[in-house]
Amino acid sequence: MLINIRTNQEQQFIDITSQVRKFVEQEGLKDGCVVVFVPHTTAGVTINENSDPTVPRDIIVTLDKVFPVHGDYTHLEGNSHAHIKASLMGSSCTVLVENGQLQLGTWQGIFFCEFDGPRHRKVLLKAIASS
Amino acid sequence: MLINIRTNQEQQFIDITSQVRKFVEQEGLKDGCVVVFVPHTTAGVTINENSDPTVPRDIIVTLDKVFPVHGDYTHLEGNSHAHIKASLMGSSCTVLVENGQLQLGTWQGIFFCEFDGPRHRKVLLKAIASS
Amino acid sequence: MLINIRTNQEQQFIDITSQVRKFVEQEGLKDGCVVVFVPHTTAGVTINENSDPTVPRDIIVTLDKVFPVHGDYTHLEGNSHAHIKASLMGSSCTVLVENGQLQLGTWQGIFFCEFDGPRHRKVLLKAIASS
Numbered sequence: 051m052l053i054n055i056r057t058n059q060e061q062q063f064i065d066i067t068s069q070v071r072k073f074v075e076q077e078g079l080k081d082g083c084v085v086v087f088v089p090h091t092t093a094g095v096t097i098n099e100n101s102d103p104t105v106p107r108d109i110i111v112t113l114d115k116v117f118p119v120h121g122d123y124t125h126l127e128g129n130s131h132a133h134i135k136a137s138l139m140g141s142s143c144t145v146l147v148e149n150g151q152l153q154l155g156t157w158q159g160i161f162f163c164e165f166d167g168p169r170h171r172k173v174l175l176k177a178i179a180s181s
Numbered sequence: 182m183l184i185n186i187r188t189n190q191e192q193q194f195i196d197i198t199s200q201v202r203k204f205v206e207q208e209g210l211k212d213g214c215v216v217v218f219v220p221h222t223t224a225g226v227t228i229n230e231n232s233d234p235t236v237p238r239d240i241i242v243t244l245d246k247v248f249p250v251h252g253d254y255t256h257l258e259g260n261s262h263a264h265i266k267a268s269l270m271g272s273s274c275t276v277l278v279e280n281g282q283l284q285l286g287t288w289q290g291i292f293f294c295e296f297d298g299p300r301h302r303k304v305l306l307k308a309i310a311s312s
Numbered sequence: 313m314l315i316n317i318r319t320n321q322e323q324q325f326i327d328i329t330s331q332v333r334k335f336v337e338q339e340g341l342k343d344g345c346v347v348v349f350v351p352h353t354t355a356g357v358t359i360n361e362n363s364d365p366t367v368p369r370d371i372i373v374t375l376d377k378v379f380p381v382h383g384d385y386t387h388l389e390g391n392s393h394a395h396i397k398a399s400l401m402g403s404s405c406t407v408l409v410e411n412g413q414l415q416l417g418t419w420q421g422i423f424f425c426e427f428d429g430p431r432h433r434k435v436l437l438k439a440i441a442s443s
Contacts, residue, residue, distance in 0.1 A: 053275040060342040069301040072313045075198070077296060082317060083307060083309060083370040085345055085406050085408060086416075087406070087407070087408050089415065089417030089418075089420060090417050090420075091360050091367070091417065091419045091420055094287050096265065096268040096271075096272075097268075097313070098222050098263060098264055098268050099222040102256060102258075104254075104256040104257070104261075105222070105256050105261065105264050107255055107256075108254045108255055108256050108264065108265065109261075109264060109265050109268055111255075112248060112252065112254070112261070112265050113265070116247055116248070116334050116378055117374060117378070119376065120344075122237055123366075123368040123370045123374070124370055124373075125364060125366040125367050125369075125370050126284065126366070127364075128220070130366075130367065130370040130371075133360055133361060133367050133370065134370065134371050135341065135376070136360065136399055137358040137359075137360050137371055138269055139403060140271060140358075140402060140405075141358075141405065141420070142405065142406045143271075143272065143273065143368055143405075144218070144273050144275060144406060145218070146216060146218050146272075146305055148307075149380055152366060153218065153220065153221060153305055154220060155219075155220030155221050155222065155303075155372075156220075157221075157222045158221075158222055162197040172417075174408055174415055175253075176344070176345060176410075176442060177442060177443075178247045178309055178344060178345060178443075179259060179441055179442065179443040180308060180309050181305060181308075181309075181310040187407075190380075191396075197371040202382075202418040208389060212437060213348055213438070213440060214440060227399040227403075228353075228399075228425040229353050229395055229398065229399050233387060233440045235385075235386040235388070235392075236353070236387050236392065236395050238386055238387075239385045239386055239387050239392040239395065239396065240392075240395060240396050240399055243379060243383065243396050244396070247378055247379070249440055252313060255334060262409060269400055270399060271390070274402075274403065274404065275347050275349070275404050275406060276349070276404075277349050279438075280426055284349065284350060284351065284436055286350075286351030286352050286353065286434075287351075288352075288353045289403070291393060298406070309440055310436060310439050311441065312439075312440075312441040
């Protein structure tokens with residue numbers, strides 16, 4: 051399944067937990083895991099706190115201090131920082147499913163991580179049954 | 182399956198390889214993978230050397246230099262560094278299983294990564310058969 | 313399945329996408345995912361742009377600035393930087409498969425990440441059907 055995302059900032063985390071939960075219900079997956087995959091090289095996906103918006107904000111700002119937009123890079127497109135951050139967050143995350151429910155912790159949400167927006171983006175989802 | 186963990190330091194890596202191995206045996210998984218998932222937002226999981234304790238120590242100390250506890254963060258709980266490190270290590274790892282055995286390299290162990298302890302923590306395990 | 317790799321530099325990303333694609337064809341996997349696992353503690357795997365070679369080069373160089381080879385480490389083997397980078401990139405990646413095809417984005421490739429070469433290395437592959 052495909053989620054279409056429209057980011058509206060250069061760097062932005064977008065909570066996609068509800069879409070992933072809905073996908074698991076639609077697929078009727080009872081026991082296994084769902085793989086969330088980002089088919090881009092300047093965006094990633096991570097699981098972190100989705101209750102207080104300062105958490106994703108601090109992640110973005112801090113990564114940006116350590117891996118600045120205007121660093122000493124060779125890649126001519128000017129978005130090397132975004133490629134680095136994409137690899138650090140990772141291109142996929144795997145969430146367990148039991149009794150048809152995502153096994154996320156109380157404070158966990160799944161974030162699409164835009165590092166080179168704004169853009170139209172896609173997220174791919176796949177349900178994997180445990181056996 | 183659930184592993185309960187009691188961390189006793191603020192930042193600490195705890196080797197959970199033997200529990201994951203035992204789980205695979207109990208499940209009778211012969212061929213597939215096991216997903217190790219951390220349902221917390223200030224802890225993660227990583228695979229690295231579990232032979233020399235200076236390896237996890239160097240990872241913790243070095244991450245702490247780059248992403249310090251007392252940095253310039255907005256999140257008021259004072260643990261933004263831990264949220265960042267959790268996303269960098271990741272909330273899950275996937276280990277292959279063949280002939281009922283974890284396919285870890287000679288020096289590899291699975292570490293629960295505490296970044297905001299000491300706390301009671303949980304790790305979730307799921308066996309996924311290859312077909 | 314096992315891929316043998318011979319790295320020839322100390323730090324180097326090697327594109328293994330074609331081997332992973334070939335494996336999926338050989339396995340006859342139609343729908344599910346393939347897990348790419350690195351059984352080493354000073355090497356990792358990541359998905360990023362494999363079109364312009366300056367992208368992996370910028371990732372290597374930038375990680376090396378932030379996590380230098382000769383840092384203030386305790387581990388006596390002198391490769392702590394490589395252990396840290398291995399955990400940051402991760403020991404596995406998961407790629408979705410539909411209709412027998414890897415669901416990679418246009419610019420995405422799968423890179424084996426050598427951080428302590430040159431060495432003989434291995435990569436393990438496992439096909440997981442969706443149900």
